[in-house]
Amino acid sequence: MVANQHPAGLNPLQRFRQAGAILRGTSRASNPAWYQSALDLDLQLHLRVDGTAVESVLYDRKTKTWSAGPALDDTCATDLALIPAFAAQVLATARSAGASSIGIVLLIADEFATSELKPELDNPGALAELRGTIENEPKAVLDDASVSAEESSWRLIPYPAAGSETIATTVCISRRWASFLDELRRFGEENNFPIITRAISAPLICLLALGNLKTDAVTRPLIAILPYPRFTVLAFFNEHGDLRLLRTLQHRGQRRPTNLRHATSTTAAALELADPEIFLFNVGDQADPQLAADVQIVFPATSIREVQWQETPYRTPGVSSPEPVIAALISAAPETPIAASHTFTVLRGEGWAAQDFLPVSPEAAEYYPSRGEMKLLRSARYARLAFAAATVMALAWVGLAMFQMIRQPEWSFKSEDAQFGKQMLAKVTGDKTRIEHWDNLLEDRSKAWATMELLSVMFPERSGFLTKTFAHSVKTDPAPGQAKIGFIREWKITGLAREAALERLAALNTRDGISGVFNEVAQLTGNQAYRADLPSRSLVVNVRTLENSSYKPGPEDEMNALDEATYPFSFDLTITQRFESADPMAVIAAKAP
Amino acid sequence: MFYRQSIIVFGFVLPAVVCGAVTGGGLLLKSKAVASFQQKQSLHKASLANNRNSQAIEAQISQKRAHVDRWKALLDKEMKNTLTSELKEISDKLPAKEFTQTAVEWPNGSGGLAAASAQNSSQVRLAFRATYRAMQKAFIELETRMPQLQLQEIKIDPSPSSASTLNFQVTYTAWEK
Numbered sequence: 001m002v003a004n005q006h007p008a009g010l011n012p013l014q015r016f017r018q019a020g021a022i023l024r025g026t027s028r029a030s031n032p033a034w035y036q037s038a039l040d041l042d043l044q045l046h047l048r049v050d051g052t053a054v055e056s057v058l059y060d061r062k063t064k065t066w067s068a069g070p071a072l073d074d075t076c077a078t079d080l081a082l083i084p085a086f087a088a089q090v091l092a093t094a095r096s097a098g099a100s101s102i103g104i105v106l107l108i109a110d111e112f113a114t115s116e117l118k119p120e121l122d123n124p125g126a127l128a129e130l131r132g133t134i135e136n137e138p139k140a141v142l143d144d145a146s147v148s149a150e151e152s153s154w155r156l157i158p159y160p161a162a163g164s165e166t167i168a169t170t171v172c173i174s175r176r177w178a179s180f181l182d183e184l185r186r187f188g189e190e191n192n193f194p195i196i197t198r199a200i201s202a203p204l205i206c207l208l209a210l211g212n213l214k215t216d217a218v219t220r221p222l223i224a225i226l227p228y229p230r231f232t233v234l235a236f237f238n239e240h241g242d243l244r245l246l247r248t249l250q251h252r253g254q255r256r257p258t259n260l261r262h263a264t265s266t267t268a269a270a271l272e273l274a275d276p277e278i279f280l281f282n283v284g285d286q287a288d289p290q291l292a293a294d295v296q297i298v299f300p301a302t303s304i305r306e307v308q309w310q311e312t313p314y315r316t317p318g319v320s321s322p323e324p325v326i327a328a329l330i331s332a333a334p335e336t337p338i339a340a341s342h343t344f345t346v347l348r349g350e351g352w353a354a355q356d357f358l359p360v361s362p363e364a365a366e367y368y369p370s371r372g373e374m375k376l377l378r379s380a381r382y383a384r385l386a387f388a389a390a391t392v393m394a395l396a397w398v399g400l401a402m403f404q405m406i407r408q409p410e411w412s413f414k415s416e417d418a419q420f421g422k423q424m425l426a427k428v429t430g431d432k433t434r435i436e437h438w439d440n441l442l443e444d445r446s447k448a449w450a451t452m453e454l455l456s457v458m459f460p461e462r463s464g465f466l467t468k469t470f471a472h473s474v475k476t477d478p479a480p481g482q483a484k485i486g487f488i489r490e491w492k493i494t495g496l497a498r499e500a501a502l503e504r505l506a507a508l509n510t511r512d513g514i515s516g517v518f519n520e521v522a523q524l525t526g527n528q529a530y531r532a533d534l535p536s537r538s539l540v541v542n543v544r545t546l547e548n549s550s551y552k553p554g555p556e557d558e559m560n561a562l563d564e565a566t567y568p569f570s571f572d573l574t575i576t577q578r579f580e581s582a583d584p585m586a587v588i589a590a591k592a593p
Numbered sequence: 594m595f596y597r598q599s600i601i602v603f604g605f606v607l608p609a610v611v612c613g614a615v616t617g618g619g620l621l622l623k624s625k626a627v628a629s630f631q632q633k634q635s636l637h638k639a640s641l642a643n644n645r646n647s648q649a650i651e652a653q654i655s656q657k658r659a660h661v662d663r664w665k666a667l668l669d670k671e672m673k674n675t676l677t678s679e680l681k682e683i684s685d686k687l688p689a690k691e692f693t694q695t696a697v698e699w700p701n702g703s704g705g706l707a708a709a710s711a712q713n714s715s716q717v718r719l720a721f722r723a724t725y726r727a728m729q730k731a732f733i734e735l736e737t738r739m740p741q742l743q744l745q746e747i748k749i750d751p752s753p754s755s756a757s758t759l760n761f762q763v764t765y766t767a768w769e770k
Binding site: 366388442476 | 609620627634
């Protein structure tokens with residue numbers, strides 16, 4: 001048993017913790033019986049008290065069977081010490097029946113009193129509001145200022161009949177059985193077993209039987225007489241079957257009220273109920289057998305119908321009183337004309353007849369979360385699980401993603417390594433630049449030995465040439481803004497030639513001829529500067545041939561190769577080779593890095 | 594209905610906020626990790642590219658690296674001394690009748706291929722009396738040993754004193770560091 005405190009004295013966190021403790025420590029969340037009516041439960045214990053005896057019958061709603069319930073003594077209402085033993089019997093009975101809850105329906109047949117509403121509250125539209133007000137503040141509703149809410153409990157009973165002088169009356173029952181029901185409920189809470197109570201006025205429930213008893217059409221007013229051991233209830237209905245008035249006549253030690261006949265006739269006359277149909281409910285063994293005859297005196301033309309329960313649908317073996325059966329079958333509306341009347345419709349459908357006169361006090365009910373709150377609390381439990389699962393899944397997803405990232409080789413890569421790679425690239429790039437620079441500068445673009453080889457190729461020995469001077473120079477051919485500098489190589493050769501060499505000179509004086517010579521030199525020396533087949537290079541040659549003024553003709557066999565007079569022609573040859581800045585051998589303009 | 598507000602606050606709102614905060618923290622952590630990872634990926638990719646480029650460049654220049662040391666050693670030496678000693682060695686190998694150095698001169702300034710270049714350079718003017726083939730051999734030797742020498746000018750004239758020898762006047766541009 002959870003030691004609960006009233007939530008009004010708790011802070012929000014404490015309230016939540018208390019609600020959680022109730023959720024965990026009780027079956028309130030899983031067993032809907034905690035929040036159901038006793039009449040809706042599958043196992044019901046009906047206790048009918050009429051002042052002379054207590055009838056205890058057990059009703060199994062599933063099998064629709066009745067059996068004897070635990071015996072209850074009327075003294076339990078006043079002696080609280082006897083209640084635990086009875087409650088234990090009830091609990092044992094319920095558990096032995098395999099029930100998960102039990103409803104205790106207390107049918108109070110030993111008292112019934114009516115009071116009038118304040119006249120100013122006689123407003124049909126305020127009926128619903130008055131129903132709640134009378135439960136909590138009866139003084140605000142009743143015309144009698146001396147009433148005590150601590151001693152008695154009032155409930156409203158409407159008069160739905162058109163033309164009624166008042167909208168409702170009130171029924172009062174003392175709180176004599178309140179402690180008994182409180183203890184039963186507390187016992188159930190202590191044992192985490194729903195024991196749900198409902199205290200019903202037996203005459204009000206019994207009136208509902210009229211719907212089953214009168215099967216023919218309602219054409220006349222009706223009077224129902226319900227004689228109980230200590231009082232008799234008179235219910236007056238109009239010709240439409242609607243309730244006009246409830247009246248109680250106390251027996252005051254007699255078997256029947258002395259003024260029954262008079263009261264019945266005068267009230268019927270006052271209500272202008274002419275020629276009424278009278279139903280006499282024999283609801284107790286101690287009813288006066290002369291009662292019908294007594295009433296017959298004032299209604300001589302009326303046949304009084306005495307209800308014999310054994311002949312009605314409420315006949316049930318083992319149950320001596322009709323109220324338990326009527327209460328148990330309250331949800332099944334009979335299909336008779338009077339049952340379709342407005343009175344019986346609202347008495348049954350709106351629960352006026354089965355009102356709980358001794359419910360759980362609002363303050364006691366507030367200790368526990370309501371059914372909606374329990375559902376909300378249970379949902380919160382699932383929501384927390386869902387949140388946690390979502391969080392775990394999200395974290396797992398994050399963790400998996402992190403794990404996959406960590407597994408990548410890039411994860412362990414350090415910026416220092418990147419810096420090292422960058423430095424390495426910078427170093428090799430610098431090396432490459434320096435190497436390319438010096439490689440360029442040290443190219444064999446102008447070498448003396450290769451130039452001399454050019455001369456040898458152009459004018460081979462005994463080819464009829466005598467070279468007199470040879471000059472070769474190199475100069476740059478700069479172009480602004482270029483990274484490389486083109487250059488120009490120039491050869492100037494003067495000499496003498498015989499008749500046979502003129503053809504060679506003529507060949508040298510052509511582009512193809514001089515290009516062939518240069519390419520031959522390139523092939524012989526491996527010096528790429530003499531390649532003439534590159535588009536970035538150009539070759540220009542100019543040969544001028546003149547007669548040798550000192551020439552002396554003579555026999556060819558006697559000619560000395562070094563004798564200038566044996567050469568009939570002189571010549572001068574100029575070759576210009578231009579390297580553009582786009583040429584691979586162009587000189588880098590910048591300084592070495 | 595004393596419990597409804599507490600249940601909503603502590604049963605739904607607070608757990609949602611806590612789980613949201615934890616999830617948000619996890620997502621924030623992940624986003625930071627992803628950002629860091631992407632940066633590392635970028636660095637790694639760049640590093641791989643740098644390495645590939647370095648290797649490609651190294652492959653290009655590796656064959657020339659052997660020459661670089663020789664070039665460096667050559668350029669580190671004073672050109673005048675090197676030229677003098679190299680010519681001495683070359684001269685010793687050739688017959689004196691066929692090869693004689695007749696002059697050496699060190700003009701100031703730069704000319705020839707170095708005229709328009711920012712690279713440091715010097716000039717040297719040499720004169721020889723030699724046979725054609727001996728001189729060509731000497732030039733092969735000299736220009737092979739000293740690749741920094743770029744021919745700027747050469748003149749060949751007959752020698753008035755000997756029919757077998759010629760006068761050679763050569764001007765070189767020598768690249769310097």
